[in-house]
Amino acid sequence: MDTKRTVLNFFSRHGRKPLPDAETDALACSYLDMGIIDSLGIVTMISEFENDLSIHFSAEDLQSYEFQTVGGLITLIDRLRAAKI
Amino acid sequence: MIFVPKDVILLPESTSKYPNRWVAMNVFARTCLGVDDKVVRLLGQLPIRAVESGPFQCWDIERFSNEDGLLADPTRYVRDPSRWTNLQLEWDELLSKLKAHFIVIDNEAAYRARFQAKRHLLDKDHFGNFHQQHGQHMMLVKRVNPAKWWMEQKFSPDGLSVREDTLYGAVQWRFLERYFADHIKPGMTVIDLGCGNGVYTNAMARHGAKVLGVDPSDEYLAVAKANAIEGASFEKMQIGEVGGLNVIETASADVVFMSDALLFYYVPLYPEQKADIKVLLTDIRRLLKPGGKFVSLEPHSAFYLAPWLGSAEWPFTVVTEYLSKWHGIVPPLSWWMRKFADAGFAIADVREIVPADYFSEVDPRGYHFAKEFPLWQMLELIIRP
Numbered sequence: 001m002d003t004k005r006t007v008l009n010f011f012s013r014h015g016r017k018p019l020p021d022a023e024t025d026a027l028a029c030s031y032l033d034m035g036i037i038d039s040l041g042i043v044t045m046i047s048e049f050e051n052d053l054s055i056h057f058s059a060e061d062l063q064s065y066e067f068q069t070v071g072g073l074i075t076l077i078d079r080l081r082a083a084k085i
Numbered sequence: 086m087i088f089v090p091k092d093v094i095l096l097p098e099s100t101s102k103y104p105n106r107w108v109a110m111n112v113f114a115r116t117c118l119g120v121d122d123k124v125v126r127l128l129g130q131l132p133i134r135a136v137e138s139g140p141f142q143c144w145d146i147e148r149f150s151n152e153d154g155l156l157a158d159p160t161r162y163v164r165d166p167s168r169w170t171n172l173q174l175e176w177d178e179l180l181s182k183l184k185a186h187f188i189v190i191d192n193e194a195a196y197r198a199r200f201q202a203k204r205h206l207l208d209k210d211h212f213g214n215f216h217q218q219h220g221q222h223m224m225l226v227k228r229v230n231p232a233k234w235w236m237e238q239k240f241s242p243d244g245l246s247v248r249e250d251t252l253y254g255a256v257q258w259r260f261l262e263r264y265f266a267d268h269i270k271p272g273m274t275v276i277d278l279g280c281g282n283g284v285y286t287n288a289m290a291r292h293g294a295k296v297l298g299v300d301p302s303d304e305y306l307a308v309a310k311a312n313a314i315e316g317a318s319f320e321k322m323q324i325g326e327v328g329g330l331n332v333i334e335t336a337s338a339d340v341v342f343m344s345d346a347l348l349f350y351y352v353p354l355y356p357e358q359k360a361d362i363k364v365l366l367t368d369i370r371r372l373l374k375p376g377g378k379f380v381s382l383e384p385h386s387a388f389y390l391a392p393w394l395g396s397a398e399w400p401f402t403v404v405t406e407y408l409s410k411w412h413g414i415v416p417p418l419s420w421w422m423r424k425f426a427d428a429g430f431a432i433a434d435v436r437e438i439v440p441a442d443y444f445s446e447v448d449p450r451g452y453h454f455a456k457e458f459p460l461w462q463m464l465e466l467i468i469r470p
Contacts, residue, residue, distance in 0.1 A: 032205040039206035043224060059226040068207050 027071030103166035119144030144169035154238035255444035279346030283309030290316035366428035434465035
């Protein structure tokens with residue numbers, strides 16, 4: 001399963017508004033600051049990614065700055081998936 | 086320039102088995118680090134500089150101690166020195182550690198800017214209020230369902246009684262047991278607003294009153310309904326919203342009871358919460374019979390969440406805020422009084438509630454602290470003539 005597609009798909013299904021059109025802007029987007037999802041949406045997001053991608057976010061992962069942008073999230077998930085292989 | 090902010094205190098924590106231990110605590114940020122005397126000497130410098138060579142002895146001791154319960158020790162460090170995590174740090178590592186715990190800072194303005202509400206669940210640039218810190222810790226670190234956690238930290242696993250091994254049992258329950266026996270009589274009609282899982286609703290019904298428990302949470306009401314005793318009934322209603330209690334008849338209650346719920350009208354539990362205390366108090370006034378009482382039991386305006394410092398038997402605390410709270414979630418007394426007065430209530434009784442003596446054996450530190458610095462206050466309010 002392609003991480004980028006999975007993450008972008010999540011935001012298109014659950015976002016209160018769409019991510020920016022340009023991919024570079026979308027990847028740089030701080031989704032909570034931009035109000036694309038709210039704090040409760042984060043809980044859904046964590047659970048969905050962990051279940052669908054068979055990964056586990058540590059407390060440090062969840063509190064990292066990387067976790068706060070769409071691009072950072074994709075990089076982090078890719079790293080967690082690679083570590084499992 | 087690197088320096089120790091004025092918000093930092095040093096607490097002696099040495100024992101004969103674990104000598105040379107200090108807790109460096111930032112009482113505003115509620116952060117701390119264990120340090121030895123060599124680091125204490127360094128902290129006495131201005132500016133902070135490496136006047137001695139490493140390694141430096143520190144201990145990781147900070148923990149979000151309210152994960153043990155909302156009324157657990159809020160002091161946020163590991164009390165047992167045998168469980169302190171030993172660190173041997175070189176100068177750069179030490180500096181980084183001290184900065185991470187706000188024992189030293191290098192920019193006063195940037196540091197002060199952190200004392201604001203968190204923007205969202207992942208925000209780590211602002212300290213945020215207690216609700217936010219608790220939510221962040223529970224959801225991101227402990228990964229627990231807050232509603233389930235709330236029930237477990239206060240009530241027995243079967244949901245039928247208050248846990249006696251916590252201050253909820255020793256202070257709140259022991260007080261209410263006596264209060265209900267003295268004030269709730271057969272034939273009375275009582276409304277328990279924000280009844281949760283209904284333990285107090287049932288306790289009042291046991292005295293022969295007809296008690297209606299009201300709560301907006303399906304999850305809590307399911308437990309309440311399953312455990313309801315004769316005289317107790319439960320309904321889902323949106324407390325504090327306009328028209329939320331309209332199905333209850335006007336002037337129908339001898340007593341309206343509310344515990345640990347009014348505080349959410351000062352600092353909402355979550356941003357979308359509709360919380361207008363004026364709406365709620367107008368409703369309560371409408372529900373009371375002439376001569377009826379509104380009994381409000383809430384965390385103490387000054388001492389709830391204040392750190393439990395000093396020795397177990399001779400506690401002291403440091404109060405860092407009262408009138409304008411950024412961390413605390415309980416309003417100052419004057420806020421309560423104004424709201425009650427504006428809604429047409431007069432105060433009939435005020436109690437600052439302390440723990441029952443049995444708790445000195447369960448948790449000496451908690452007992453002695455709560456005995457001197459009350460953690461709950463009870464207000465009895467009547468309709469102003």
